[in-house]
Amino acid sequence: MERLRSIFEVFSGDTNADRVVPPSGFTSRLTSFTAGAMAFLTVFALALSLATGRLADRWDAELARTSTIRIAAPEGQLAAQSEAVLEVLRTTPGIASARVMSDAEQRKLLEPWFGPDLPLDTLPVPRLIEVLEEGKGPDMVGLKLRLSAEAPGAVLDDHTRWRKPLVNAATRLRLLGLVSILLIAGSMGAMITLAAQSALAANGQVIGVLRLIGARDVYIARAFVRRFTLRALIGAAIGTGLAMIGVAFMPAPAEEGAFLTGLGFVGWHWVLPVFVPVIAAIVAFWATRLAAFRALSRLS
Amino acid sequence: MIELKNAGFNYGGRDILSDMTLRLSPGSFHFLTGPSGSGKTTLLNLCYQALMPTTGMVRIFEQDVRAMTRDDVARVRRRIGVVHQNCQFLDHISVRDNLTLPLSVSGRESEVDQGNVDDLLGWVGLSERGDALPPELSGGERQRAALARAIIMSPDLILADEPTGNVDWEMAQRLIALLVELNRMGKTILIATHDLNLIRNTKSEVSARVLRISNTKLQLAGADL
Ligand SMILES: Nc1ncnc2c1ncn2[C@@H]1O[C@H](COP(=O)(O)OP(=O)(O)OP(=O)(O)O)[C@@H](O)[C@H]1O
Numbered sequence: 001m002e003r004l005r006s007i008f009e010v011f012s013g014d015t016n017a018d019r020v021v022p023p024s025g026f027t028s029r030l031t032s033f034t035a036g037a038m039a040f041l042t043v044f045a046l047a048l049s050l051a052t053g054r055l056a057d058r059w060d061a062e063l064a065r066t067s068t069i070r071i072a073a074p075e076g077q078l079a080a081q082s083e084a085v086l087e088v089l090r091t092t093p094g095i096a097s098a099r100v101m102s103d104a105e106q107r108k109l110l111e112p113w114f115g116p117d118l119p120l121d122t123l124p125v126p127r128l129i130e131v132l133e134e135g136k137g138p139d140m141v142g143l144k145l146r147l148s149a150e151a152p153g154a155v156l157d158d159h160t161r162w163r164k165p166l167v168n169a170a171t172r173l174r175l176l177g178l179v180s181i182l183l184i185a186g187s188m189g190a191m192i193t194l195a196a197q198s199a200l201a202a203n204g205q206v207i208g209v210l211r212l213i214g215a216r217d218v219y220i221a222r223a224f225v226r227r228f229t230l231r232a233l234i235g236a237a238i239g240t241g242l243a244m245i246g247v248a249f250m251p252a253p254a255e256e257g258a259f260l261t262g263l264g265f266v267g268w269h270w271v272l273p274v275f276v277p278v279i280a281a282i283v284a285f286w287a288t289r290l291a292a293f294r295a296l297s298r299l300s
Numbered sequence: 301m302i303e304l305k306n307a308g309f310n311y312g313g314r315d316i317l318s319d320m321t322l323r324l325s326p327g328s329f330h331f332l333t334g335p336s337g338s339g340k341t342t343l344l345n346l347c348y349q350a351l352m353p354t355t356g357m358v359r360i361f362e363q364d365v366r367a368m369t370r371d372d373v374a375r376v377r378r379r380i381g382v383v384h385q386n387c388q389f390l391d392h393i394s395v396r397d398n399l400t401l402p403l404s405v406s407g408r409e410s411e412v413d414q415g416n417v418d419d420l421l422g423w424v425g426l427s428e429r430g431d432a433l434p435p436e437l438s439g440g441e442r443q444r445a446a447l448a449r450a451i452i453m454s455p456d457l458i459l460a461d462e463p464t465g466n467v468d469w470e471m472a473q474r475l476i477a478l479l480v481e482l483n484r485m486g487k488t489i490l491i492a493t494h495d496l497n498l499i500r501n502t503k504s505e506v507s508a509r510v511l512r513i514s515n516t517k518l519q520l521a522g523a524d525l
Pocket residue numbers: 311316334335336337338339340341342343385494
């Protein structure tokens with residue numbers, strides 16, 4: 001309760017309290033600037049984490065459930081081998097469904113590379129079978145063996161092969177982003193502690209006078225805490241604002257899975273940066289408070 | 301109010317005060333005298349817990365100074381007005397704001413009455429200097445401002461260390477008259493000074509005891525004072 005009240009009193013209460021600490025233009029600007037820079041970095045680390053998180057989830061969800069079987073066979077055997085493959089798939093556990101892609105679908109897949117006027121009928125294009133997995137998916141090694149026996153022209157394209165490292169990288173990147181945010185918060189706490197310590201050391205006379213006239217430690221600490229919390233809050237608010245403008249002006253995500261263009265906030269994630277100045281203020285509050293009480297107990 | 305029992309103090313092995321026994325009862329008026337360097341300031345410091353006795357016991361408002369927490373010290377100091385020999389202020393706020401600071405510090409901001417502050421400034425002859433910053437004051441003006449700050453809380457006890465050290469005779473008389481007036485209102489007063497004329501003069505106004513420190517010991521001064 002006492003703590004809650006002291007947090008509240010930083011913002012309201014005795015406005016005289018921070019007047020007792022002489023203003024120090026340069027250090028105060030430095031503190032605000034550093035808080036602003038830290039907030040700016042935090043917003044970008046946050047954007048990076050959220051974007052990679054989104055990407056990892058999407059890749060995982062989209063790719064985990066499907067694989068493709070490619071059948072390349074002479075004109076006459078294509079239909080028979082397709083049929084054989086579908087038969088194998090029907091009797092393989094872990095497979096929800098399988099279907100042969102239509103010519104139209106295949107044309108659409110090839111269009112980006114060969115243009116819209118592709119004469120699909122006249123080209124030896126392999127047939128594609130889309131496989132939807134269920135549960136833990138089929139035993140890929142066994143499936144490959146059976147396919148090569150039944151349909152020699154069939155090749156199983158197992159997406160996990162190239163999906164895994166990507167998902168791993170994305171997950172790792174998200175972790176790195178979060179660690180960066182923690183490190184930034186830690187450095188900000190350290191910076192505020194140093195600034196508060198030097199302010200306390202430079203104001204020995206002020207502390208002496210206040211004690212002479214009966215000021216309790218909480219009163220003296222509050223004066224410093226208020227000063228630094230407000231500086232950090234204002235600096236961080238400006239830094240956050242600038243970073244959010246920066247993120248807002250990133251190009252819109254052009255295509256599914258495009259990583260760089262997807263680096264931004266989506267939907268309610270825009271609310272998250274608002275907490276950055278608040279957290280900066282909380283970090284500053286505790287850093288200054290601890291530094292102040294430590295200094296005051298040493299000065300007794 | 302203040303009680304010393306066989307209290308002693310030494311700086312790095314050198315005895316400054318030893319075996320001091322003293323009681324300041326409520327409403328009393330004491331002078332403390334002795335040669336320069338005899339330990340007057342040190343004794344006053346013991347009386348408001350700016351220093352701890354190295355031997356013996358000091359009690360302030362019935363509380364043993366050794367058992368006090370820092371909050372206790374703060375609470376006790378709100379009942380004691382101290383005028384330092386070299387008084388210090390917050391140099392970045394006006395004299396007027398410095399005077400009302402003890403009220404803000406103890407959460408009595410709302411009791412600040414600028415009319416009373418004006419009266420107080422008038423009593424110590426600083427009516428014109430209320431809006432000055434402390435570094436702009438002369439030595440004597442600083443002492444007077446410190447006296448005004450010491451009494452604004454209407455403390456039970458006033459400890460003044462050479463409050464008339466830097467002022468002319470007339471102003472000294474006026475400040476002492478102010479302290480005598482406060483004593484009549486029931487405040488306990490202890491003034492350290494080596495101005496014997498001032499002591500003689502005041503003794504005709506009020507029944508004051510004169511203490512003298514000599515050779516680290518406290519004595520009651522004789523009838524010559
Ligand atoms: N911080 C200190 N460290 C060591 N010695 C000190 C310290 N402060 C005071 N002294 C010594 O203690 C003795 C008593 O000092 P104190 O200031 O109490 O004397 P005083 O009676 O107030 O003198 P004055 O009349 O000049 O103000 C002096 O000899 C002084 O040198």
